[in-house]
Amino acid sequence: MSEHLATTLNSEFAESQSNEIKLDIAAEILEICIKYMHYKMIYRNLPGRRPKFDLNPKIALKVLEASIYL
Numbered sequence: 100m101s102e103h104l105a106t107t108l109n110s111e112f113a114e115s116q117s118n119e120i121k122l123d124i125a126a127e128i129l130e131i132c133i134k135y136m137h138y139k140m141i142y143r144n145l146p147g148r149r150p151k152f153d154l155n156p157k158i159a160l161k162v163l164e165a166s167i168y169l
Contacts, residue, residue: 101169103168104169107120108120124165127158128158128161129165131154132166132169135152135162135166
């Protein structure tokens with residue numbers, strides 16, 4: 100789901116050789132981003148109302164910054 104990560108892994112950068120990308124994102128924030136990507140995949144084709152994706156407002160800005168990067 101991340102165009103940035105896909106592009107990095109399919110390029111001539113060292114990360115594509117090792118299949119490892121080091122991110123400067125806290126594990127807690129990265130976990131929330133991954134959970135949201137999973138949520139989005141599950142509910143993307145379901146008609147009607149989706150359940151709410153809960154996010155702590157105190158870390159919302161950090162999650163937004165990480166999601167923009169990803």
